[in-house]
Amino acid sequence: MPTYQLQVNGKATTVEASEDSPVLWVLRDHLNLVGTKYGCGIAQCGSCTIHLDGEAVRSCSITMTQVVGKSITTIEGLSEDGSHPVQQAWKEVDVPQCGYCQAGQIMTASAFLEKNPNPTEEDIKTAMNANICRCAAYNRIHKAVTLAAEKMV
Amino acid sequence: MSTRTSIPFSRRAFLKSSSLASGGLLIGFNLFTACKPKAVESPMDLSSLDYQDFNAFIKIAKNGAVTIFSPNPEIGQGVKTSMPMIIAEELDVAWDMVHVEQGILDTQNYTRQVAGGSQSIRFGWDALRTTGATAKQMLINAAAARWGVEASECTVSEGVITNAKGDTLGYGDLVEEAAKLETPEEVTLKEPKDYKIIGTGKVNVDIDEIVTGKPLFGLDYKTEGMVYASVMRPPAFGQKLESFDATEAKAMPNVVDVIQVGDKIAVLAKDTWSAMKAKKALKAEWKADTKLESSEDHDRILKGLLNGNKFETLRADGNVQKAFAEADNVLERTYESPFLPHNCMEPMNFFAHVTDEKIHLVGPIQTPEGTAGRIAEMLERDANDVHLEMTRQGGGFGRRLYGDFAIEAAEISNKARLPVKVVFSREDDMADGIYRPAIKYRIKASVKDGQITGYHLKEAAINSNMYGLIPNFFPAGAIENYQVDVAKYDSNITTGAWRAPYTNFLAYAEQSFFDELFEMMEVDKIQMRLDLLEKVKGTTDERIQYSPERMQEVIKTAVEKSGWGKQADGVYQGFVAYYCHNSHVAEVADVQIEGGMPVVKKVTCVVDCGIVVNTLGALNQAEGGVIDGIGHAMYGQFGFDSGMPTATNYDKYRLIRMQEAPKVTAHFIQNEYSPTGLGEPTLPPAGGAVANAFKAATGKRIYKQPFMENPEFWRLSDQPILG
Ligand code: FES
Ligand code: FES
16 A cells, blocks of 8 residues: 655655545544544535645545645644634634534635635635535524634735 | 423432542432433432433532533534533523533443433423522532521622622532532522523534534544444345355455445445445345335325325314315315435444443434443343443434434444444435435315315325324414324335424425415415414413414514515515424515526524523524525435435535525524424424515415426426516
8 A cells, every 4th residue: 555745734744545545534544633524525515625735625535646745734734723713703603503514614714715815795605605514504604704804804 | 381490390310419539519410311301200219329320410629610511412403502501500600610521421430321312401491400509509508507607698609609798608619518418409590580691692612622623523533443334235225135245345455344234234444435445346236125116106105195085183173174165265285395314414423342341332323322222232231331422413403313323333343343433425324314204295275254264284204194293283273173184105215303303394385385375365474374373372272382472473573573565676575484393483585586586585583482591502503494494495305216315415415505595584582481492493484484485576386395396486488577
């Protein structure tokens, strides 16, 4: 089984995994980073969203060979202590119901706001449409992204 | 019923206090027992109890820190926050002094934490308040004894006791003495007007862990030597395993073993991906041992049942047939709904480690006690061997009431003698479900001299029919000739509870029907509802549990808050009022035409669920329930083709997303009634509100869920109003 050198949450990491393994399962099962969630495995729900060189990607649908030499950020590495403005906004708005989708929501929102710091309401809806929340906490997710945008200015 | 401030039943049945080895006061109580009204009738002997009988605890340390160990399954409905809020209120401590933990208190001393089922705030209300108040009283008694004064002259605020002279003592200073005192027989509870924590907004107690991605959920649980199991189950309902060949799968990297349990084949591997991949390499032969059913069969069968005469009558008042025969006008409509999978965002999963010494189970489950019992029975083991830990749950919606996944994990671990985590893929989760059954309703009503004289509701359902008090919900009691008949067809497709069972579809059918009936009668839709409710006032029929007064209030409030009848040009509204789960709800959907299509823009939701414990959590539940209701009414399409599900992942099964989610404004009626359900009641009315608003916008009625699957509705060319 091949060995991969990865850059995860700012740290150089070596991991052994099969080359067709989705990055999601390597993070969860091999690197113990279980904050990134499995929801569908086919790039439909966004639960598994991570940042790859700052871009939001679905870790369930990319394999190890696609991440070599790139920098991965997971929810665990978004900030040291939950102080990222998106995480702060999520707390202030009290977004989660069951909470399962929220790491993916936060990762999508944080990558989006880096690119578009002054989003319109429609921009937010379009960006966040990629992530399913089965508990349907959509009103609060929207509100928290708006608040995070204000915090990031 | 207004909330009670003294509790008649014996607290001895579920409370015990003592000192902690590390110093401090410990109060244990069995929330499960206490929350069941039955426990009231058969108080246990306190002396026979030890802490193994308790599943919830309050610990007050010498420094005054309060820890509340909450045993309740947290599935996203917020009880891990709201239940401790109730205790903290009566204990009279500041919320920021309280730390809430789930599950085990002390693995050395308390080895059995089989904890309660899906009891709600409604059942926990008295028990939780009494527990907090008892702890407070013991601390006051300890302070009074130390000062040599009467307990009655002491007052408490935020964990500090003050006597008449103005001396003060903190809870932490008193825990040692309090632990030695008798548990008081009588305690007084606060009046709702004095609440400081109940009725405020408290953020989810797990918020920090959630937003930083800490391991919280069943799928996140890991232990030394654990293997992951991906299970192949019969692909169609009605099939059994004939034979299989695992040679290729076994040779794959990281695969530990492949074992058969009943009609299932479990691939065990060192990581999830290897297990899922090797499962695809299994070669299995299946054979049908019962009929492989399709949705067309169900359609035909359910229609046949509605047209037939094999009904069970659940309620009959007056004579509906006579009312229909004498009517000026009769309206009859049929409403149809498909099966629905639950689709919890966290797929089903469970950890089991069966050894000769014990059965260790960890994971997300709504019915831990029952499931632990079933596993002990299946493995012919003593119930005390089972050690079950609950994790946070990525959604429940009824699916995690069924312990099939936990039983499966225990079976596999028992055979493999390994610590095993069974993980369902999304495909497994949707294909091996316990679905909301497909149902059809036929409703017929008669009108004479401008009055509704008869109402006949018929239900045809897969596997099981409406139960409990549902046949006695509105309009029972409001219409003289009233009848509810049910019939069912036994299918081999597994079905069960889905968020707001039966009412999740019945509310839409009934409320759409009323909308159409009121239009046919040319009456005001609001006034007609209020008039019908007026007739229920003063009823002595104990089966009728909805309150006409409270229903009228939510209706009037919804009219006011939604601007009903005063909407802007181009806004079309739909009105619904519904009672279920002991709560009264009215909803108004605002629809606009965009790009030639009706779009739901806003929903106003008014809820009477008695005292709201956590206002922040309550709003989240109400908003989520409305959007979930709309999502499934609009898009939830699921059926079977020769026993195989027609969708197994989100490419084929559509869940509502942010762009389709309307803005929900929820309002809560302020009163002092004991709290009632909130996780479910805002969901059932939502589909009806939307369907009625669609009718207002397009002139067309929808009789079938999901709404998207009504080509005649969406065929734009013959829509007069669109554009
Ligand atoms: S798990 Fe990757 S998008 Fe759903
Ligand atoms: S909070 Fe439960 S899925 Fe989003």
